Amino acid sequence: MNIEIRELTADRARILFHGEGHTFMNMLTDELLENPVVGIAKYTMEFQFSDPELVVTTDGSKDPLTVIREACEHLRGYCDELLENVRTAVSK
C-alpha cells in the first residue's frame, strides 16, 4: 500500500491512497466513524478511477493517525475472527 499525506495537524488529516478502490476505503471510513472521537471520515475520488483521498477529523483528544491505526486493528481483528470461524467450520 502506498499513501501520501497531504495535510496533517493534531485534529485533521488528508491522505491520498495510491491504487486503492471503494472495497477498502468504504470499509475503512465506516470503521473510523465508529470511533466517537472522529468527526469526519470521508473519502473522495475525483473521477471514477482516480486515487481516493481520505479526510479524517477528530475532536482533538486523539490525532488522526492514531484513530486510523485503531480502525486498522479492529478490521484486522474482524478478519482474523472470521478466518478462524471458516477454518473451524470446514474442519468439522
Place this chain on the structure above:
Amino acid sequence: MEIIFGRLDNNNARFTLTETRTAFANAFRRAMISEVPTLAIDQVRIYDNTSVLFDEMLAHRLGLIPLRTDLTTYVPAGECSCGGAGCTHCTATYTLSVEGPRMVFSRDLIPQDPTTAPCHDEIPIIKLSENQKVVLEARATVNTGKEHAKWQPTIACGYKNYPEITFSENCDGCGMCVEECPRGILTVKEGKAQVVAEKQEECLLCRLCEEACMAGGIGSEPSIRIKGDETRKIFVVEGDESLPVQEIIERALMHLRQKSEDLHTIVSQLSGVT
C-alpha cells in the same frame, strides 16, 4: 462477528454473517468477486483460423472459460521471479487444433499442465463446418477480477439483510399474504398468518405481502411487517469451479486483513509507534 454456514460444498456456500455492518459485508463481497486471483487465458497465438469468427472474438471466448487454478503453484505474473516474462510458475499454456465439421468444445483445449484443465468439458467455443480449421496456442495467467471479469472466481456472490417477519394482533388470517408471497414462505394456521418452519431465510424482502395485507383493508397499517436486520447478512457465494468456494472466502478475508495490516504498519511508522 461470526460466520454460520447453512451450506458449504466445493462450489456453493450459503452463510450468515452476524454482528456485522453493511460496509464490512460489502467489502467482503467485493473482495470475493474482484480481489481473489484465478487463471484465465490472456494471450492467444493463432496459427490458423478459417472459422466464421474473427480472431479477436475467438480469443475473447477462450478467455471466458474457467480454468482449474492451484494458487500454491501459480502466482500472478507481477509477483513471479521471472519478472512477468512468463514461466511455469505464472503461465499455463494450452494448444487447440481442430478441423471441421464439428463443434469445438473446451475439452479440445489441451493443457500442458493437466492440473490447469478447463473446469467444464462441454463449453462450446465455435462450430466449424467442412474445411474450416482452428489451430492456436493460448497462455493463461493469474490475475484478479479487478483487471477483467474473466478473472473473477465467483459467478453469483451477494448478500441480503436477514429478514425479520412480524405479525400484529390485527391479522384475521385472510391468506392474502400467503397467495402473494413468491417464495411461498407464509401459511395460515389457527386463523393467523405465520412463517413456514425454517423458511424465514428465503424471504426476498419484496414486501408484496405487506401490500396484499393493506389491500385486505384491515385498518391503515398492514398486520404483517417485513424488516431486514442490517447487523445480520445472508451471503450466497457460487464459484465457477476454478477455486473451491472455501478458498475464495478465505482469500478474500486474507486480502482485507492484509490491506488493514499494511495501512497499520505504514501509519505506525509515520507516527513513530512500533
